[in-house]
Amino acid sequence: MSYLYYKKIAAGFIFFFLIYFTAFQTNAQIISKIIALVNGIPITQTDFQNRAKFIQSNNPNLNNNQVSNQTIDELINEAIKISAAKDIGITYSEETVRTNLDRQLRSQGTSLEDYSKLLQSNLINPETVIDQRIAAEVWQQYIIQKYRRLANINQDDIKAHKKDLISKESFHLQQLKISALSITKSFELAENIINNFESCAKNLSIYKDNLNITLEDMFDAKLSDVLEPFATFLEVKYDKFILPIQNIDDDIIVMINCTPKELPSEFQIENELIAKQLEFFGEKELRNLKQDSIIDFKN
Numbered sequence: 001m002s003y004l005y006y007k008k009i010a011a012g013f014i015f016f017f018l019i020y021f022t023a024f025q026t027n028a029q030i031i032s033k034i035i036a037l038v039n040g041i042p043i044t045q046t047d048f049q050n051r052a053k054f055i056q057s058n059n060p061n062l063n064n065n066q067v068s069n070q071t072i073d074e075l076i077n078e079a080i081k082i083s084a085a086k087d088i089g090i091t092y093s094e095e096t097v098r099t100n101l102d103r104q105l106r107s108q109g110t111s112l113e114d115y116s117k118l119l120q121s122n123l124i125n126p127e128t129v130i131d132q133r134i135a136a137e138v139w140q141q142y143i144i145q146k147y148r149r150l151a152n153i154n155q156d157d158i159k160a161h162k163k164d165l166i167s168k169e170s171f172h173l174q175q176l177k178i179s180a181l182s183i184t185k186s187f188e189l190a191e192n193i194i195n196n197f198e199s200c201a202k203n204l205s206i207y208k209d210n211l212n213i214t215l216e217d218m219f220d221a222k223l224s225d226v227l228e229p230f231a232t233f234l235e236v237k238y239d240k241f242i243l244p245i246q247n248i249d250d251d252i253i254v255m256i257n258c259t260p261k262e263l264p265s266e267f268q269i270e271n272e273l274i275a276k277q278l279e280f281f282g283e284k285e286l287r288n289l290k291q292d293s294i295i296d297f298k299n
Contacts, residue, residue, distance in 0.1 A: 036072075037296040038079035047075055050128040057122055078135035080289050085138035088145065097133050139282065147281040151274045158269050165263055166238050170220045172258040173234075174200045176207060177214040179251045186252040189213075190245050193254050197241065200258035217258075230255045238263065 036043040052071040056062065062070070085092075102112035116126035176193060178186045189212065197203070200217070207213045223231055233243040233255070239262060243255040264272065 033298075035298050036076070037294075037298070038076050039083040039293050039295075041079040041083055043075045043079060046125075047128070047131075048072075050125040051075060051132075053122065053124045054119070054128050057124065074132070076295060077286060077290075078131065080286065080293050081135045081139040081142070083293070084285075084289055085142040088142065090138050090141050090145070092134055092138050094130065094134065097130060097137060100137075101130070101133055143278050143282045143285065146285070147278055148274075150281065151277040153270050153273045153277070157273055158266050161269050161273060162263060162266075163235065166235055166261070167223050169238070169261050170222060171218075171226075171234065171238075171261075172200065173218040173221050173226065173230075174203060174256040174258050175216045175218065176203070176254040176256070177216075177251050178212055178254070179214070180212050183247070183250070183252075186212075187245070190252045190254050194242050194245070197256065200256060203256070 033045045034042045035045055035048060048071055051074060052067055055070050055074070056067045059067070059070075098112060105111055105115055112126075115129075119126045119129065176190075178189050181189065193203070193207070204215065204217070207215050218225070223234060226234055229246060230243055230253075234257060237243055237257070239260045241257055241260060243257060246253045246255075
């Protein structure tokens with residue numbers, strides 16, 4: 001029986017389970033009929049029921065058909081991932097998976113025990129979440145083991161990504177243009193502004209009535225909105241308040257970045273880009289494995 005055919009009839013399963021069995025408690029009689037074998041790994045009606053309920057609880061706007069299709073896809077993909085990982089000797093500890101999940105949940109203000117109680121109150125067996133995490137963890141190990149050496153990130157990639165991040169940021173800039181003074185006096189005033197800088201708001205109150213200073217605030221400015229050479233300065237000194245003083249057409253310009261940005265370090269960016277490459281490899285690998293897998297749907 002074909003995969004697409006099964007996905008069509010699976011909507012019947014989800015309707016049956018979610019409508020007629022929602023009154024059952026988690027300790028009710030287990031329904032364990034096998035509905036599919038994926039490389040020898042069974043998917044049961046119970047697996048389907050619990051995952052479908054879990055997906056529907058997180059996506060209440062999905063209709064039965066959509067929940068059904070997502071359930072089938074997830075369970076089959078997870079079986080393929082576990083099968084592939086097992087084939088190259090990757091194992092897992094359910095206790096470690098539970099510990100890692102509990103640590104993550106505690107960082108969010110809850111715990112695995114409390115989360116399990118919440119799922120059970122919605123008639124969802126928490127094991128469906130554990131199964132999901134097991135598949136994700138062994139698959140991560142599989143992809144790293146198979147493709148990490150192919151992930152190739154260089155300094156140009158890191159710089160390009162960082163530039164892209166900066167280009168998406170919005171800046172509050174303050175420009176103080178000093179004019180009608182000698183160059184020497186103008187530079188002295190500029191140095192005084194910089195050396196005594198406290199905040200852009202304070203600048204506004206101090207210099208707004210100074211006849212030799214034209215003060216302009218630019219809110220929500222993108223890097224592309226900023227004229228050179230300040231755009232280049234800002235690209236490099238995005239995390240600093242003061243940009244280099246410039247003499248433009250005999251006016252001395254002090255440009256202040258009122259909202260310095262904190263961007264990921266180069267090491268963090270490198271890891272993020274490697275993760276994206278591995279994700280791409282993972283998607284391609286899963287497609288290939290799916291084509292070669294033996295997926296036997298049961299009537």
